[in-house]
Amino acid sequence: MYKILEKEVFSPIIKLMVVEAPKVAKSCQAGQFVILRIHEEGERIPLTIADFDRKKGTITIVFQEVGKTTEQLGAMEAGDYIKDFVGPLGLPSHIENFGTVLVVGGGVGIAPVHPIARELKNAGNHVIGVIGSRTKDLMFWEDKMREACSELHVTTDDGSYVRKGFVTDVMKEIIEDTGKDNINLVLAIGPQPMMRACCNLTKEYGLKTIVSLNALMVDGTGMCGCCRVSVGGVTKFVCVDGPEFDGHEVDWLELARRGAYFREEEQRARERAKEEHSCQCECGGGK
Amino acid sequence: MNDGPKPRPDNAPKTQPQSKIVPQKNPMPAQDPVVRSKNFNEVALGYSPETAIAEAKRCLQCKKEPCRQGCPVEVDIPAFLKLASQGDFAGAIAKIKEKNALPAVCGRVCPQETQCEKYCTLGKKHEPVGIGRVERFCADWELATGVKIPEVAPPTGFKVAVVGSGPAGLTCAADLAKLGHKVTVFEALHVPGGVLMYGIPEFRLPKAVVQAEVENLKKLGVDIEVNSVVGKFTTVDQLMEEEGYDAVFIGTGAGLPYFMNIPGENLCGVYSANEFLTRTNLMKAYQFPDWDTPIKIGRKVAVLGGGNVAMDAARTALRLGAEESWIVYRRSEKELPARHEEVEHAHEEGVKFAFLTSPTKIFGDDNGVVTAMECLKYELGDPDASGRRSPVPIPGSEYVMEVDTVVVAIGQGPNPLVPRTTKGLEVSKKGNIVANLETGATSKTGVYAGGDVVTGAATVILAMGAGKVGARSIHDYLSKK
Numbered sequence A: 001m002y003k004i005l006e007k008e009v010f011s012p013i014i015k016l017m018v019v020e021a022p023k024v025a026k027s028c029q030a031g032q033f034v035i036l037r038i039h040e041e042g043e044r045i046p047l048t049i050a051d052f053d054r055k056k057g058t059i060t061i062v063f064q065e066v067g068k069t070t071e072q073l074g075a076m077e078a079g080d081y082i083k084d085f086v087g088p089l090g091l092p093s094h095i096e097n098f099g100t101v102l103v104v105g106g107g108v109g110i111a112p113v114h115p116i117a118r119e120l121k122n123a124g125n126h127v128i129g130v131i132g133s134r135t136k137d138l139m140f141w142e143d144k145m146r147e148a149c150s151e152l153h154v155t156t157d158d159g160s161y162v163r164k165g166f167v168t169d170v171m172k173e174i175i176e177d178t179g180k181d182n183i184n185l186v187l188a189i190g191p192q193p194m195m196r197a198c199c200n201l202t203k204e205y206g207l208k209t210i211v212s213l214n215a216l217m218v219d220g221t222g223m224c225g226c227c228r229v230s231v232g233g234v235t236k237f238v239c240v241d242g243p244e245f246d247g248h249e250v251d252w253l254e255l256a257r258r259g260a261y262f263r264e265e266e267q268r269a270r271e272r273a274k275e276e277h278s279c280q281c282e283c284g285g286g287k
Numbered sequence B: 001m002n003d004g005p006k007p008r009p010d011n012a013p014k015t016q017p018q019s020k021i022v023p024q025k026n027p028m029p030a031q032d033p034v035v036r037s038k039n040f041n042e043v044a045l046g047y048s049p050e051t052a053i054a055e056a057k058r059c060l061q062c063k064k065e066p067c068r069q070g071c072p073v074e075v076d077i078p079a080f081l082k083l084a085s086q087g088d089f090a091g092a093i094a095k096i097k098e099k100n101a102l103p104a105v106c107g108r109v110c111p112q113e114t115q116c117e118k119y120c121t122l123g124k125k126h127e128p129v130g131i132g133r134v135e136r137f138c139a140d141w142e143l144a145t146g147v148k149i150p151e152v153a154p155p156t157g158f159k160v161a162v163v164g165s166g167p168a169g170l171t172c173a174a175d176l177a178k179l180g181h182k183v184t185v186f187e188a189l190h191v192p193g194g195v196l197m198y199g200i201p202e203f204r205l206p207k208a209v210v211q212a213e214v215e216n217l218k219k220l221g222v223d224i225e226v227n228s229v230v231g232k233f234t235t236v237d238q239l240m241e242e243e244g245y246d247a248v249f250i251g252t253g254a255g256l257p258y259f260m261n262i263p264g265e266n267l268c269g270v271y272s273a274n275e276f277l278t279r280t281n282l283m284k285a286y287q288f289p290d291w292d293t294p295i296k297i298g299r300k301v302a303v304l305g306g307g308n309v310a311m312d313a314a315r316t317a318l319r320l321g322a323e324e325s326w327i328v329y330r331r332s333e334k335e336l337p338a339r340h341e342e343v344e345h346a347h348e349e350g351v352k353f354a355f356l357t358s359p360t361k362i363f364g365d366d367n368g369v370v371t372a373m374e375c376l377k378y379e380l381g382d383p384d385a386s387g388r389r390s391p392v393p394i395p396g397s398e399y400v401m402e403v404d405t406v407v408v409a410i411g412q413g414p415n416p417l418v419p420r421t422t423k424g425l426e427v428s429k430k431g432n433i434v435a436n437l438e439t440g441a442t443s444k445t446g447v448y449a450g451g452d453v454v455t456g457a458a459t460v461i462l463a464m465g466a467g468k469v470g471a472r473s474i475h476d477y478l479s480k481k
């Protein structure tokens, strides 16, 4: 059992938790993820390591409530226990001094981008950060990102905070201003459509772009193949060969389709959980 | 050979002391095929005490114990059958456990027909003794009445890490613990048991049986740390250099699924057998939405392959509600590598077979969901190096088979995680860890390996045997330290 030590509510649907998991904290690196299971009947879901504290033995996760498991997790509080929490999984981000790196976080993707930006800067890179969210209420970690990056640009889709525009609009301006030859690498993490749009943009400039793929997963150790995706025409397992890949090589359509395959079932599970939750007994709502 | 008259009980005394011979096995009570193909309850229901005694009494107590030579861990079969025949089930199970740490599992899933029972004297003219069935009864009897924990030697002060909690790892851990070593098992998944938990279906091996066996190991003082992927949170080298483990046993199995590498294999609705079975067994997708993990099945399922894994997947598909479940296999029925009993069960439950057939392409709809496969017919050509007649495609024989789900069950290889992160550990071309089969020793001092990770996908009992060998060698190694 893994204890939730802290909980922070960024918005009604985006939450942070600090979880006691010394084994994971001891060896994890930026870019890796964990798989957790809340309770005995629960699903195994992957979440990126947003931060860690080796001394305290803790892992920070930031998640968006999109379905049954993330909603149930969101309903848990500091002091509660998560049944299973395994990691670090996946390969760490490749960190070296590339020169100038454009680091982009969209939505809940701001969280996983943060430790990578920090490491890139520590490695001597000039890190230009771009973070964006749909609206002001969904923005978080602006302060942490400002610290992790050499410079930071903030945007909201609806213009309710700082400026109006998608992260790709800001990226385009930066690339034009800085000159594409002065940017050595792009890293983009966020919802699939956002990463895809970033890749479409950077392809025009011939800028290599690393993305972190969120394929459906079961075990996360290379045993089931559920997470497979075509990269450059070759089948890769996101959980062990990734999660980071060259975004220009990813078969985005396949990834999106595979991700949507269980949508009906996910919907059913979510509605059922809501019904259970709304019962008037003192069960605490769901499990 | 077969041209003589069939032995009849009334003319048998001329050649044999008839009083003792009972020509046929006591049948195993089983769920009706039609009923069971819709549920996940265990198919074989197990003997009653009376039947178990009657079956054990069939044993001739041969001096030469040929059955025993057929057992990879050399269980003293005649001795346990004798005890069982006297109704001394406690004695019988104690006898079995001298050699076999997981009898409730082995009694259910061992291929006895190619092991002990194959060599049984009775089997020459009649049916062999149902050794596995009596073994299962004794083990279940013990689980139901309370397990006696064997004695553990005083602590030696040595620490051993076991990587992987499949039958190889669990057996190795049990033997080392009994010898007084402090054993910690690291398991990647959230429950111990390996394939016994995630692969072999509930209807053949109830998960409660596996967990009961695991609980018994814990009582020996074995620590099992789940959610622990070696090669990720730590490495074999770190375990030995930083965590103070004196030796390591690697039993990480063959968990890497192979695919066909044909177009369309990444469409939705194409699963590896591992994913299909893991969702169902480990994550209990058959109880969705009470359990959270879903599985989608559709009307018609095609399972590619002909081994036990394929049979398990095809039978699972029926239970998940498929109207048709097909085994699509490149060779003919005779070459099916699956156990005869599993093929029989599959037939009885209504699994259909497309022999001499292999898919070349998988088609999908606008959402990327499987709709059909293009298949090629094969014929059997000349025997290959292994003596099996190899399948040769018939040109122009392509046809389209409509399917909603495809399960790829063409084999598994070793997971490269541990070999890749362990310095100086030799692996074969196929990625298997190279280990001496007689000692389990690898190219790295203090590191031993066994089970599927060494041999490639094999059997539970062979993995257990390798676990035993590893434990013995580790004990010798530590004793000399």
Ligand SMILES: Cc1cc2nc3c(=O)[nH]c(=O)nc-3n(C[C@H](O)[C@H](O)[C@H](O)COP(=O)(O)OP(=O)(O)OC[C@H]3O[C@@H](n4cnc5c(N)ncnc54)[C@H](O)[C@@H]3O)c2cc1C
Residues within 6 Å of the ligand: A033, A043, A045, A046, A047, A048, A049, A062, A063, A064, A065, A066, A067, A068, A069, A070, A071, A108, A111, A112, A213, A214, A215, A216, A217, A243, A259, A260, A263, A266, A267, A270
């Ligand atoms: C390596 C990796 C790292 C991730 N890191 C984070 C993270 O740091 N924060 C975060 O909020 N989410 C992250 N995700 C996504 C997260 O795993 C899913 O949101 C979660 O599994 C949804 O579970 P659920 O039961 O709440 O929703 P479900 O009911 O299972 O799904 C609801 C919706 O989410 C989509 N979905 C389900 N699983 C995934 C998935 N694995 N990836 C993307 N979409 C999915 C479904 O298609 C559906 O539309 C990550 C995914 C991967 C593979």
Ligand SMILES: Cc1cc2nc3c(=O)[nH]c(=O)nc-3n(C[C@H](O)[C@H](O)[C@H](O)COP(=O)(O)OP(=O)(O)OC[C@H]3O[C@@H](n4cnc5c(N)ncnc54)[C@H](O)[C@@H]3O)c2cc1C
Residues within 6 Å of the ligand: B109, B110, B111, B163, B164, B165, B166, B167, B168, B169, B186, B187, B188, B189, B192, B193, B194, B195, B196, B199, B200, B201, B228, B229, B230, B231, B251, B252, B253, B254, B255, B277, B308, B309, B312, B415, B417, B418, B450, B451, B452, B453, B457, B458, B459, B460, B461, B463
């Ligand atoms: C569907 C199916 C049906 C089968 N049916 C039969 C049958 O009827 N009879 C029979 O005799 N055999 C059967 N087999 C074969 C048998 O199950 C295997 O030969 C046996 O389980 C191998 O045991 P093992 O201990 O070597 O490995 P496994 O059982 O594979 O266990 C390995 C364990 O190691 C863990 N692991 C892997 N990597 C790591 C890591 N890096 N860190 C920590 N843990 C790790 C895995 O999660 C797993 O739990 C079947 C196999 C399958 C897949």
Ligand code: SF4
Residues within 6 Å of the ligand: B058, B059, B060, B061, B062, B065, B066, B067, B068, B077, B078, B081, B119, B120, B121, B122, B128, B129, B131
């Ligand atoms: S070979 Fe058969 S009959 Fe002979 S001892 Fe073994 S089980 Fe009994």
Ligand code: FES
Residues within 6 Å of the ligand: A216, A217, A218, A219, A220, A221, A222, A223, A224, A225, A226, A227, A228, A237, A238, A239, A240
């Ligand atoms: S999640 Fe199972 S192989 Fe990647």
